[in-house]
Amino acid sequence: MNDHHMTDPGRTIEMDLGADGHTDRFLKIVNHVSRQNISMCWHCWTCGGGCPFSQHMDLLPNQVIRLIQMGRGEDALRCNTIWLCVGCHTCSSQCPNSIDVAAVMDALRQLAIRDGITAPEMDIFRFHKYIYESIERHGRLNKLAAMVQFKVGSGRLFSDLQSGLKMITRGKLEILPQKVADRDELNRIFTHYDRRRRSFDAHE
C-alpha cells in the first residue's frame, strides 16, 4: 500500500461509519487525526466529571468515545458535545490513561465539517468559521472583523452592543488587521490542508 496515501493528513477520507461491519475504521481515523489512542479509554467518567460544560452536553465526553469504540461514528459526529468543548484540557490533564480528550474533540469537529454534518450549535460553528477565515486571510487574528462577521452571521446584531462599543473605545478591539509578511509560506500551509477540504459554506 502507498505509504503516502496512508499518512497524508490532507487526503480525502471516505467516511466509513461502521455500517458495513468495519467498526474500527472510523476509530483509526480519529486516532490518526488526533494522534491519540482512544481504545485506551476505560470509561471512568473522570473527563465528564471535571468538564465545566458537561451539564450542557447531550453526551458526556467518554460517551462520545464509547460511540466511536462501538463503530457508531456518525452519532459521535452529530452530538453537541464536540462543539461545546473549548479545549480547556481540564479532562485531558485528569485522564488516568493519558488520553488528550480535547484533541479527540478537535479531530471530531474536523471530521464533522468534512462530512458535511450540520452542527447542532450553529453559533459556535460560525464563530470557528469566521476566526478560521480571518487567520487564513491575514495569518493573524483580527478580532474586530471576526466579531462583526459573527454578529451579522448569527443575527445577534444588538447583543453585547454596549460592551462591544466599550471595548472599541477602550482600545480593546483593533480596527486594522495585522498581517504576516510571507504570504506565500502562509498560503502553502493552508493550500496543503485545503486540497480536499469541504467548505464551511456547505453547511449554511
Add this chain to the structure above:
Amino acid sequence: MRMNSIDLAYYPGCTLSSTAREIDEALHQVCNRLDINLSALPDWNCCGSSSIHAVRPQLAVSLAARNLFQAQSMGRDLMVMCAGCANRLRVASNQLRSDDTSRRVNREILGGTLDQDLRVHHLMDLLPGRLEEKPYRDTLQKPLTGLRYVPYYGCLLAAPPELKNYPTLHGSMESVMAWLGADALKWGYQAKCCGAFLSVARPDIVAPMVTDIMDKAISAGAECVITACAMCQLNLELRSPAGKRLPVFSIVELMAYGMGSADLPRWFKKHLIDPLPLFKSKQFAI
C-alpha cells in the same frame, strides 16, 4: 553588567499584539528589569490556537511549526505569555520531534525540520525563580501591602498529557504576589475554566460560570482577582454581573507597578472594571 541575562525569542501572539497590548508593554518592562532579553520572532503568525486547532488540528501544528522554525533559526528558546499559545506551540514542538508523519509533512510544506530541543517557556515559569535571585529581589519599589486577592489560573494549570514534562505553573502567581506584599486567599476556583470563546458564541452558558467564579472570590474575602491570561481577564470583566464586579488584574501589570512603572493609570483605562477605586481605598500610590 549583564552577566546573568537570559536571551529568549519572544512570541507575542494575536491577543498581546492587539487587544491586550498593555500586557505586552508591562511584560517588556518586567523582563527588562530582570535582564531577560526578548527578541520577537521576525514574522510570526497565529499559533494555531482557538479555532484553527478546533477544526483542523494538523493545520494548527503547521502554523505553530512556522513560528518554531523561526525561533530555531534565532538559536533561542521561545517565551510566550498566553496559556493557549504555550500549549499549541508545545504540542507542535513535541509532534515535530516525535511524529514521523508530522516531520515529513511539515518539511514538505515549510522546508524545515525541528531538530534542536527547543524549549517553550511560559513567562510564569521564569519569573518566580528570577525574583529569588538577589539583584532582582530588590527591584521592588511600590509594594501592594495587604492587598487581598485570589489567584485565578484558568486552564493555565491544565495541559495535554504529553506535556507533563513541562513545569506546572501552580503557585507561580502567589510567589510574585507575595514578593509584592499581597495576601493570597484560599479558594477552590483557581483552575476553573473562564468559558473561553463560548463567551462570544454562548454567553448564556458563560455568564453563570463567571458569576459563580466571582461569587466564590467574594465569599473568600478577595478585593480583586489576579490572572495570567488576557482571555480570562476579559471574560471575567465582560460577563460578571452588577454587584459582583471585582477588579481583575494581570499579574505582569501589577509586577510592573511594583517595579516602579508609571504607566498604570493608562493601563487601567483599558479595564472594563475600573480598579482605581480599589487602589485609592488601599492607598496605593499611583
